[in-house]
Amino acid sequence: MQSVPENIEVVEYSYLVIGAGLAGLNAALELADDGSVLLVCKEGLLDSNTFHAQGGIAVVLSREDTKDLHVKDTLTAGAGLCHLDAVRILVEEGPTRVRELINRGVFFDHDEQGLSLTREGGHSRHRILHAHGDATGREIAMCLGEIVSKREDINIWTNTELLEIVLDEDGIAKGALFYCKEMKKPIVVQSKAVVLATGGAGQLYFNSTNPQVASGDGVAAAYRAGAKLMDLEFFQFHPTVFYKEGWPRFLVSEAVRGEGAILVNKKGERFMEGRHPLGELAPRDVVVRGILFELEKSKEKVVYLDTSVMKVKLSDRFPKIYQTLKQAGLDPENELIPVAPAAHYFMGGILTDGYGESSVPNLYACGEVACTGVHGANRLASNSLLEAAVFSHRAAQKIIHSTKKAGAGRFISSALxxxxxxxxxxxxxxxxxxxxxxxxxxxxxxxxxxxxxxxxxxxxxxxxxxxxxxxxxxxxxxxxxxxxxxxxxxxxxxxxxxxxxxxxxxxxxxKWRINQIVFNREGEEIWAWNSTGLS
The missing domain is CATH 1.20.58.100 (Fumarate reductase/succinate dehydrogenase flavoprotein-like, C-terminal domain)
Incomplete structure (x- = not known):
């Protein structure tokens, strides 16, 4: 550890939130009711994984569904490594947090019964809320982003890169060191608590559905500051990502298969039947391996989505996907859609308790950057937006009611x-x-x-x-x-x-039904294992 250089400017806010997806926007809004908030964005306010989320948000709102079933589906997908207490928090508090989003102005699609619910892989019931067909994350990000922008008690910095977590002499978080690209200088923000909501890390891989900002900065900075990380080996690849040489990869939502699309090989043969009772709607890890084994057998680069058997028209139910495929030169309602797996979601991350606090006092994490124990070894489709809403709320409430007073000094972990x-x-x-x-x-x-x-x-x-x-x-x-x-x-x-x-x-x-945990103590890498609370 070393002291932050004295010549670096220091500014102070009550609370510091880093990241502007659903978790960061929601935390900022709630914390602003108690004090001044600085919301820091790596690029723009809408550059987040949330903005790109298509499928929807999983929540129990239907009379034909139960919370026990949602818990069961989540545990099944998580393959024995979910933390039951965290899953129950997610499912029990989810409906309240979703209603809060609706009350803030987020518009979800409706049908003749009311809110329109669809089904995705791994779910036993129709419980996925969606907006504008396939632009759920965009709706959430734009709605909350507009509210945040109008709040006088929330200041927003864009184009500002997180470098280090700032600690006091006892290792308590008291802010962060940034590089402001517009001012072209480093700056320290000091605060009573730090909320990391920096999103995922898909840019670790060559093929990814994630935007450029998703490079794992929050996890890396937290690790250097001494925070415990968990379940790092579990990185979810999405099964159906559009693949065409010379064209950017983009996700073809799980909900397309939920509406009846099937996976076929070059010969038009289905290959998921027999691999899993749910076929194309099996958990993502099962479908990904099914595709990869089919590609190995055929020596092809892609398999195909056949949308001709869907219950609805692709252009009506998924207008954004339809238009993007048309721009790529495809007639998606009459041609097979070439797809292959790509990096999508990081189940691992900063280990937190049920209120988002990391092992470093006053350092909180929520959303994809965190590892709450909800997802286990494999995330259930559309649980991620729900997790962001639920645990950002819990983190904000914990911060407001119990932060530890930081001591003297400003220290960071990197050498200079x-x-x-x-x-x-x-x-x-x-x-x-x-x-x-x-x-x-x-x-x-x-x-x-x-x-x-x-x-x-x-x-x-x-x-x-x-x-x-x-x-x-x-x-x-x-x-x-x-x-x-x-x-x-x-x-x-x-x-x-x-x-x-x-x-x-x-x-x-x-024997391996355990979580792997790693942390850094004064430069020494330490590994530990946990087997409690698993289900």
Whole structure:
């Protein structure tokens, strides 16, 4: 640890929220009722995973559904690693948080019965709320973003990059160090509590549904500050991502299969039947492996979604997907849609309690950056937006009623001894290599090799700061360290479970029905294991 340089400007707010997806926007709104809030965005206010979320938000609102069924579906998808208490909080409090979103102006689609509910993979009932067919996250982000923008007690900084969590002399969080790209200088924000809502880490991989901002910065900074991380080996790949050479990848929502679309190979043959009783609506890890094994057998790059058997017209129910496919030169209601899996959601992250607090006092995390224990080894479709709403509310309430007073000093974990500019294309190279070694299907030799490569890369860039150095280098260091931890967790888990499949350990082992936890104590990497509260 070292002191923050005295020449860096310091500003103070009651509360600091980093990230502007559903979790960050919701936390900022609730905290603003108690004090001044600074909301920091890496790029723009609408640059988040939430904005890109298509499918919807899973919640029990139908008389034909029950909370027990939602709990059961979540536990089944999580493959034995969900924390039952966290799942119950999610499901029990979900309806209230969704009604709050509606009261704030979020508009969900309706049918003749009222709120329109659809079904997605892994769900036993129709319980997915959606907006504008396939633009649920966009509706939520724009609605909450507009409210936040009008609040005089919430200040918004855009184009501002998180570098480090600032701690006092006893290791209590008291703010964060940023680099403001518009002012072209570092700045410290001091606050009573820090909420990390920085989203996911899909940019660790070459093929991803995530926007550029999703590079794992929050998890990396929290780890350097001493926070415990959990379940890092579990990274969910979405089964159906549009694939066309020279065209950006984009997600074709799970709800398309929920409305009746089927998966076929180049010959038009279904291949998910017989792999799982739910076929195309099996949990995502099952469908992803089904696709990957089919691709290995056929030596093709893609499988196909056949929408001709859907119960509704694609253009009516999923207008955004339909228009994007048309722009890519496809007639999606008359042609098969080429798809392949891509990195989508990080189940692992900063270990938190039921109120979003990390192992570092006054440092909170909610949304995809956190690991609450809700998702286990494999997230149930559309539980992520619900988790963001539920646990950001709980974090804000805990912060308002119980923060610890930070002491003297301002300390950060990074060294400041040299500057290095990242060679062009180096980050792309590591994305591709990491994807080939540590995506959904893994084995020991590839994991050992990629860990060695990442350790060598981190040794070379050791001591490069984001304060005076190149931000792309800082981001590269963050991603390489997070990749290394993910690969190490994957190597240590000698079984297959949920989103983690080992070719050399293809079976699930009761011995490995545990969470892996890693944290940094004064530069030493420490691993621990937990088996309590699992269901």
């Amino acid at each position: 001894d040299r500057v290095e500019v990242l060679p062009k294309g180096r980050d792309i190279h590591f994305k591709a290599v990491f994807e080939s070694s540590c995506s959904t299907i893994r084995h020991k030799e590839a994991l050992v090799e990629i860990i060695g490569m990442l350790e060598n890369e981190l040794d070379y860039y050791h001591g490069v700061p984001g304060i005076y150095g190149d931000l792309y280098t800082q981001r590269h260091i963050n991603m390489c360290n997070l990749r290394r931890l993910i690969a190490k967790a994957a190597l240590q888990r000698e079984e297959s479970r949920g989103a983690h499949f080992r070719l050399d350990f293809p079976n699930t082992s009761e």
